[in-house]
Amino acid sequence: xxxxxxxxxxxxGSTMVGPARARxxxxxxxxxxxxxxxxxxxxxxxxxxxxxxxLGGGLTACASGQTSPTGAGExxxxxxxxxxxxxxxxxxxxxxxxxxxxxxxxxVMKNLFDKLCAYDDDLTVTNRLAESxxxxxxxxxxxxxxxxxxxxxxxxxxxxxxxxYSIRYLLDPKSSFTGAKDxxxxxxxxxxxxxxxxxxxxxxxxxxxxxxxxxxxYVYVIQDGTTAFDNDHPPVGTGPFRFGRWSPGDRVRLxxxxxxxxxxxxxxxxxxxxxxxxxxxxLNALLGGDADVAHELAWAQAAAQERAGRVQVxxxxxxxxxxxxxxxxxxxxxxxxxxxxxxxxxxxxxxxxTVYSGYAEVGNDLYGLGAPLYHDDLPQRGYDPDxxxxxxxxxxxxxxxxxxxxxxxxxxxxxAATLYAEQARRAGIAIKLDKSPADSYxxxxxxxxxxxxxxxxxxALDWFYGQTMLSTSDRNETGWRRPDWDKRFxxxxxxxxPGLRERRYADLQQELWQDGGHIIHSFMQWIDxxxxxxxxxxxAPPASDGWGSYRDVxxxxx
Amino acid sequence: xxxxxHPLLTACGRRxxxxxxxxxxxxxxxxxxxxxxxxxxxxxxxxxxxxxxGGTPEQIAALRAELGLDRPWALRYxxxxxxxxxxxxxxxxxxxxxxxxxxxxxxxxxxxxxxxAAALLVPVAIGLGVxxxxxxxxxxxxxxxxxxxxxxxLPEFVAATGLIAVFALGLRLLPPVSLIPDGTxxxxxxxTLVLPVAxxxxxxxxxxxxxxxxxxxxxxRAEYVRMARLHGIPERRLVWRYVIPNAVTPALQLLAGSxxxxxxxxxxxxxxxxxxxxxxxxxxAVASRDVPVVQALAATMAACGILVYTAADLLAIVLVPKLxxxxx
Numbered sequence: 001x002x003x004x005x006x007x008x009x010x011x012x013g014s015t016m017v018g019p020a021r022a023r024x025x026x027x028x029x030x031x032x033x034x035x036x037x038x039x040x041x042x043x044x045x046x047x048x049x050x051x052x053x054x055l056g057g058g059l060t061a062c063a064s065g066q067t068s069p070t071g072a073g074e075x076x077x078x079x080x081x082x083x084x085x086x087x088x089x090x091x092x093x094x095x096x097x098x099x100x101x102x103x104x105x106x107x108v109m110k111n112l113f114d115k116l117c118a119y120d121d122d123l124t125v126t127n128r129l130a131e132s133x134x135x136x137x138x139x140x141x142x143x144x145x146x147x148x149x150x151x152x153x154x155x156x157x158x159x160x161x162x163x164x165y166s167i168r169y170l171l172d173p174k175s176s177f178t179g180a181k182d183x184x185x186x187x188x189x190x191x192x193x194x195x196x197x198x199x200x201x202x203x204x205x206x207x208x209x210x211x212x213x214x215x216x217x218y219v220y221v222i223q224d225g226t227t228a229f230d231n232d233h234p235p236v237g238t239g240p241f242r243f244g245r246w247s248p249g250d251r252v253r254l255x256x257x258x259x260x261x262x263x264x265x266x267x268x269x270x271x272x273x274x275x276x277x278x279x280x281x282x283l284n285a286l287l288g289g290d291a292d293v294a295h296e297l298a299w300a301q302a303a304a305q306e307r308a309g310r311v312q313v314x315x316x317x318x319x320x321x322x323x324x325x326x327x328x329x330x331x332x333x334x335x336x337x338x339x340x341x342x343x344x345x346x347x348x349x350x351x352x353x354t355v356y357s358g359y360a361e362v363g364n365d366l367y368g369l370g371a372p373l374y375h376d377d378l379p380q381r382g383y384d385p386d387x388x389x390x391x392x393x394x395x396x397x398x399x400x401x402x403x404x405x406x407x408x409x410x411x412x413x414x415x416a417a418t419l420y421a422e423q424a425r426r427a428g429i430a431i432k433l434d435k436s437p438a439d440s441y442x443x444x445x446x447x448x449x450x451x452x453x454x455x456x457x458x459x460a461l462d463w464f465y466g467q468t469m470l471s472t473s474d475r476n477e478t479g480w481r482r483p484d485w486d487k488r489f490x491x492x493x494x495x496x497x498p499g500l501r502e503r504r505y506a507d508l509q510q511e512l513w514q515d516g517g518h519i520i521h522s523f524m525q526w527i528d529x530x531x532x533x534x535x536x537x538x539x540a541p542p543a544s545d546g547w548g549s550y551r552d553v554x555x556x557x558x
Numbered sequence: 559x560x561x562x563x564h565p566l567l568t569a570c571g572r573r574x575x576x577x578x579x580x581x582x583x584x585x586x587x588x589x590x591x592x593x594x595x596x597x598x599x600x601x602x603x604x605x606x607x608x609x610x611x612g613g614t615p616e617q618i619a620a621l622r623a624e625l626g627l628d629r630p631w632a633l634r635y636x637x638x639x640x641x642x643x644x645x646x647x648x649x650x651x652x653x654x655x656x657x658x659x660x661x662x663x664x665x666x667x668x669x670x671x672x673x674x675a676a677a678l679l680v681p682v683a684i685g686l687g688v689x690x691x692x693x694x695x696x697x698x699x700x701x702x703x704x705x706x707x708x709x710x711x712l713p714e715f716v717a718a719t720g721l722i723a724v725f726a727l728g729l730r731l732l733p734p735v736s737l738i739p740d741g742t743x744x745x746x747x748x749x750t751l752v753l754p755v756a757x758x759x760x761x762x763x764x765x766x767x768x769x770x771x772x773x774x775x776x777x778x779r780a781e782y783v784r785m786a787r788l789h790g791i792p793e794r795r796l797v798w799r800y801v802i803p804n805a806v807t808p809a810l811q812l813l814a815g816s817x818x819x820x821x822x823x824x825x826x827x828x829x830x831x832x833x834x835x836x837x838x839x840x841x842x843a844v845a846s847r848d849v850p851v852v853q854a855l856a857a858t859m860a861a862c863g864i865l866v867y868t869a870a871d872l873l874a875i876v877l878v879p880k881l882x883x884x885x886x
Contacts, residue, residue, distance in 0.1 A: 084832075094653065176604075176617065247740050248655065249842070250834055274737060276832040280719070281735055285832065288726050288734035439845035440596045443604075 072535025072556030079555035080270035081534065083107070083293040084282045085548075095229040095246060097220040097237075098170055098177040103296065104275045106217065107548035108252045111271060113220040113237035116144060116163075117211045118545035121317075121538070123371040123459055125211040126545070129158065129221055129238065131197075133214065139206035139494050146197040150261045152223055153242045160193045165224040167191060167201070179218025181467060206494035208501060212372075212460035217543060240266040240551035250275060260551070267536075267554035279411070286311055286529050292555065293537060294529045295548065298411065299357040302527045312530045314539045316547065318370040319526035321363060322416060322455045324404065326517040327479035330450035332402065336515060337395035342402075344391070345424040347383035348521045355415045356524050363520035366509050367456065367464045370523075370541070373502060374461065375509035385427035392428065401430040405452040407441040412524065413453050420521075447477040457543045458523060461505060465489055469512070478517030485511060533557070566875065573871050577864045584860035585853065589635045592849050598627055599651040599847040625651050638853060648850040650843075657854045660839055665858060667744055668835035672824050674751060675758040676817045676866075682763050683813060684806055687770020691805065692797065694775045703768065710764030714826040718757040722830075725753060736833040744834070754831045758823050762816050769812045773805040780804075807877050814870035818863035 085104040094100050097109045116130040127133065132145045150158040171180050171188040190202035201210075213219070221238065229235045234243045238261070241254035251274040256266055274291065276282045279298040286294040287310060297305070297313070306313045326333035326342060333339055348362040361369060364381055368374040392400055406417035414435065421431040436445045446452050454477050456464060467473055470489070471481040485508065492504035512518070526547070530537045536553040540546030600621040622628045641648055647657035690702040709717070726734035736750035744751050777783060783800050787793075791800075825837040836855055843851035 245740060248653070248660075249838055251740060253740060272740075274832075276735070277838065278829055278832070281830060281832045284722055284726065284734035285737065288730075290733055290735050290737050440602075443597045443601045 071532040072554065074556075075267055075535060075552075075554045076556065077267050077554070078269050079267075080272065081268050081292045081550065081553065081555060082272045082274060082290070083295065083550070084274045084276045084285050084291045085295045086275070086277065086279070086282070095235050095243075095252075097222060097229070097235070098175075098179055098218050101178065101217075103542070103548075104273070107295070108254075108273050109220060110239070110548055111241045111254055111273075111550050112235055112239045112243060113222065114150075114239050115219055116214045116221060118215045119459055119541070119543060121540045121544055121546050123318075123368075123541065123544065125215050127211075128545070130211075130214075133211050135208065135210065135496070137496070139208045139210075139496055140203050142201045142203070142207075142210050143194065144199050144201060146199075147261060148197065150238050151259050152238055153236045153257060154223075155259075156223070158197070158221070158238055159224070160195070160197050160199045161224045163199050163221060164191045164193060166221045169222070169227075170219065177218065179216060181473075182213050182216040182219060182463060184466065205490055207462075208494055208496050209460075209462060212462050213466075215460070215545075216463055217457070240549075241268075241271050244270070262551065266551040268550060271550050283529060286531070289531075292531050292534050293553075297527045297529050299355075299359040299524075299527065302359060302529075303357050305529060312532055312534070312537065314528045314530065314537050315359060316526035316539045316541045318361065318458050318523045318541050320455050320524055320542065321367060321369070321458050321520050322410075322412065322522045322524060323363075323453065324417075324420065324519040324521065325447075325452055325454050325477045326519065327450040327477075328515070328517040329479035329481065332397060332400065333450060333517060335395050335397070337391045338397055338400065339515070339517065341388040341391040341395070341397075341400070341427065342424070342429065343381055343519050344384040344388040345427040345429050346420050346519060346521050347423045348381075349383070350423065351416050351419055351521050354419060355412045356522060359527060360522040360524040363522050365513055365516065365518055365520045367518070367520065368458060368461045371459055371461060373505040375506045375513070377506070378510065378513050383423065385423075388424075388427035388429070399428060399430070401432065402451055403432045403434050403449075405434045405436060405445050405449040407436045407438050407445065407453075409438040409441040410455055413455070416521065417453060447475060450479075452477075458541060459543050461509075462493055465508075480512075480517060569875050570872055573868050577868045580864050581857065581861045584864075585639070585857045586635065588853055588856040588860075589631060589638070589849070592844075592847065592852055593631050595844075595847060597847060598622070599625060599849065600627055602846045603652060627651075634849075638850065642854075642857075647854045650848050650851050652843075652846045652848045657850050660851055661836065661854050661858065663743075664834060664836045664839060665855075667833065668824055668828070668837070669862070670744060671751065671754055671758070671828070671833060671835060672817075672820045672862075674755050675762070675820055675824075678755065678759055679762055679766060679816065680813060682759065683766030683770050683809075683816075684802075686763070686767045687809070688774050688797070688802060688805060690767065691771040691774025692778060692801070694771070694778070699771075703771065706764040706767045706771075708764070709760050710768070712761055714757060714761050714823050715830050717760045718753070718827055718830040721753050721756055721760070725756075734831075736831040738834060750831075750833075754827050754833050757827050757830070758820060761823060762820065766809075766813055766816050770805060770809045773809050774801060777801050777805045803877055807874050810870045810874050810877075811867070814867045817866045821859050821863065 085107050086102075094105060095108070097113050100106055100109045114129045117125050117127045117133060120126050127147075129147055129150060130144055131147045132143075134143050135141070136143075144163065146158055146160065146163060152158060167183065167186060168188045168191065169175070170177055171183060171186065173180075185203050185205045185207055187202040187204050192200040192202075194200050207213075223236050226233075226236070231246050236243070240257055240260045240262070242257050244253035244255045246252050251272055254271045254273070256269050260266065274285075276285060279296060279301065282291070282294040283297055283301050283305070285291040302313050302315065305311060324342075324346070326339055328334060328339065343365060352358060352360040352362055362380065363369065364378060366375060366378070392398055404417055404421065406414055408414045417433055421433055424431045446454060456468075468475050468477055469480050470476070470486050471483060488504065489508055492501060492508060495501040495504055526539075526542050528537060528539070533556045534553060535556050538546050538552075542548075546552070600618050604617055604621060619628070626634065638648065647661070649656055650660060686702060690699045693699050722734045725732050732752050733750050734753070736744065736754055738744050738747050738750055778801060783796065786796055786800055824835060825840065827833065828835040828837040839851060840855045842848075843855065
């Protein structure tokens with residue numbers, strides 16, 4: 001979610017309220033592997049529950065264990081739905097699917113366009129426009145076959161030419177689209193059309209799981225030859241809704257695509273996506289009846305609304321990860337004992353309870369909680385100020401003082417940093433906070449200062465490592481440059497045998513957990529609200545297929 | 559400015575010239591101010607779309623050249639000024655949309671909101687202020703003053719949130735957000751204007767009422783009013799002919815201050831109600847260092863503020879003839 005975290009964030013989303021539950025300063029092994037397995041099974045169960053809901057189930061499962069009844073009844077056709085999403089920033093001022101990086105613009109794109117494949121609610125990948133995506137024996141060449149009978153909004157059939165054009169345009173070095181990083185291993189010149197709806201895709205480096213990258217945020221299929229997307233060049237997609245009208249920075253209106261390839265969908269006649277910056281205002285729009293769905297509510301609000309029951313509250317299992325980033329190539333973070341001490345000086349449970357009102361899961365310094373290949377078996381790092389202190393003594397860094405760069409650029413960030421500074425004091429570490437203005441944080445501070453904060457949408461490991469953990473990644477926010485690790489990553493990524501691949505990924509993560517510069521303290525949930533009459537809204541993780549997609553949503557009679 | 563012109567016209571002309579000069583100065587300040595902010599549009603654009611971390615130095619340089627940011631700011635300012643005089647406000651550096659499109663309708667909406675608040679503020683401030691000032695020290699005056707002080711100390715978003723809680727979510731009388739149908743004006747759904755205007759009034763009225771009340775008190779105690787009263791001039795006539803003009807005229811400048819302060823309050827109120835005004839555009843444009851958009855909005859706001867002050871000056875000149883000749 002690349003951009004999602006960058007610049008659209010509201011800054012004022014989180015109020016520090018909520019139950020300050022008794023803090024759990026337990027030894028690091030307290031979270032047993034069995035517990036983790038349960039959680040994973042739970043995520044899968046949720047996916048099943050959600051799809052059940054789409055078929056008319058009466059309950060919406062929430063990751064927090066709560067349910068809220070909907071009065072939507074069976075799916076039915078018709079109606080206009082108004083959804084308010086975060087945004088109204090200049091980054092929403094685009095209809096270009098390869099540029100639309102904010103949450104709001106992302107929701108517009110996914111209802112207009114389709115991807116070849118997409119993340120399911122459990123972060124595994126399912127095919128969408130692709131009928132099949134198959135590798136050769138060593139992952140050096142993939143064959144993508146398109147679904148038959150898919151039509152563009154202008155009636156033209158989807159073809160191999162569209163697919164080849166989309167990949168080449170995305171990878172065009174002149175345009176430098178962010179999504180090009182996701183598919184950097186694809187040899188765009190070598191693309192070959194096999195038949196009307198089949199394309200052979202050669203790789204510069206072999207890869208065993210191309211679909212997890214094709215499901216990336218920006219990787220949409222666009223029509224052959226398109227270069228402009230605006231009111232004068234209305235976007236033509238294959239998605240469930242057609243483009244209607246765009247009022248930049250304010251709202252986008254879409255209408256039902258009657259010839260959508262997924263039969264019976266979508267249900268809504270019209271979908272209006274309205275950008276509202278402040279979470280309080282989004283909630284007010286919902287409570288006052290000016291909106292049918294409100295995305296991304298603040299955590300403290302969600303708790304209150306779940307109690308009040310006036311609207312449905314729908315939470316995703318895993319949303320965004322939040323981290324403190326130490327650059328391992330800068331002092332004092334180049335000392336592994338210092339890194340370990342700083343990792344032990346954060347009370348993750350307290351951050352989850354206080355900053356996110358409980359709507360988050362504790363992180364274990366690794367990306368991808370709940371995603372395939374995530375290393376569940378490592379012990380959970382706990383809060384251990386005494387051990388941190390002794391590590392610092394060993395490193396000759398007693399009374400360590402560091403500056404953590406923070407900003408209110410993303411909800412909860414400033415609060416998490418403030419709390420961390422307090423927690424670290426018990427380990428004898430003085431964390432000074434340097435607050436930067438939100439508008440220049442991502443361009444001037446993040447990935448530049450040795451100790452700063454970051455946050456990423458949570459999905460495939462392959463994707464995240466390509467963005468931030470390779471020696472060549474220009475978003476390398478922790479200064480992690482280990483040629484040996486790179487080599488092992490490329491090998492793991494190209495390992496066709498699933499068991500061996502999992503072991504190799506576990507090994508890569510072991511090293512990151514031990515030595516890396518990420519202090520990933522929380523995975524916060526995504527919270528939406530909806531009127532009771534709205535059916536089919538599900539708590540899907542951001543960036544998954546179900547998140548922000550309105551093809552399964554209907555307005556009931558209630 | 560010849561000596562033959564009517565003194566009122568001369569005074570007006572001089573004020574308007576000065577106003578134009580101040581607006582010009584404000585645009586220079588805004589342009590220079592955006593130069594001082596860390597980063598420029600090229601860096602911001604690349605930090606979001608070309609691989610983070612601001613892109614490579616070559617990419618930044620290339621984009622700067624493309625956007626014309628590699629030229630000295632004074633030159634770019636002169637270009638901008640020349641364009642503006644021709645009625646061309648340029649294009650957004652970020653989205654490439656014409657600035658007039660971005661500013662156009664939303665500016666109208668903001669002026670509508672601010673204008674309504676100002677139009678209601680002046681009678682409320684003068685009415686309540688004079689009424690309260692005429693009975694200084696009595697119970698009604700004390701209550702008015704206490705309430706005014708209380709409201710004055712409220713930040714806009716607190717006032718707005720309170721009004722939403724009571725009138726929108728509690729009593730369900732008014733919409734809690736100001737969403738208006740695409741392509742229409744807020745006048746198409748006038749009920750969406752009520753709470754934003756009320757929020758602005760709530761915060762601004764306190765100070766203005768107290769200002770007028772204080773002046774009224776002074777005037778009431780003044781020698782000439784007491785003389786007039788001793789001469790048996792009826793109370794009603796006394797108030798209208800002596801108290802109000804003399805209390806209100808000096809307060810006009812201060813009222814004008816409140817009105818131009820409205821612009822700042824409007825930004826907050828627009829955010830709380832998602833009112834389709836310029837504030838989103840301004841905040842976003844500053845964040846993305848989109849100088850042409852910031853410049854157009856800031857110049858417009860400066861012009862509005864200066865216009866209000868000038869209008870107050872002129873009104874004062876009309877109300878108090880002595881001011882026309884002073885300074886000659």
